Amino acid sequence: MTVLHEFGFPPGTASTEMITGGGKIIRMGFEPMRLELFTSIPGLEFGGCYDRRDLVKIGRMLVPFISLEDLKINKLASGRPKDLQDLEELP
Structure with a gap:
């Protein structure tokens, strides 16, 4: 909080x-x-996402982000037009 x-x-x-x-x-x-x-988030469970997270150093902190592969799974599972468009633009 x-x-x-x-x-x-x-x-x-x-x-x-x-x-x-x-x-x-x-x-x-x-x-x-x-x-x-x-x-x-659609298509994923927290535990697996957490295990596969990417840690990115920002300043002096390591910040966790969803992995690229999990992000793609989520975008596809959500099915929203914006997410499907985002999916086409991801590497």
């Missing part, structure tokens, strides 16, 4: 219930610096 508050959620507006359970998307910030937190 501390991270959500540091990102701009006023105290008392973010709760554990807000980020638990499947099928939720929490959007913070504005393009091009928007952050989206997904509580579940």
Whole structure:
């Protein structure tokens, strides 16, 4: 919850219930610096995604990102036109 508050959620507006359970998307910030937190994603399970995550060094921190292959699986499974377009543009 501390991270959500540091990102701009006023105290008392973010709760554990807000980020638990499947099928939720929490959007913070504005393009091009928007952050989206997904509580579940189509086509994938968290444990496997976590095991296959890519760690990218940003400054002095290692930041976990979904692997490219898992991202492709998710884009295909979601089936949304924007995700299918994104899929065509991924390496």
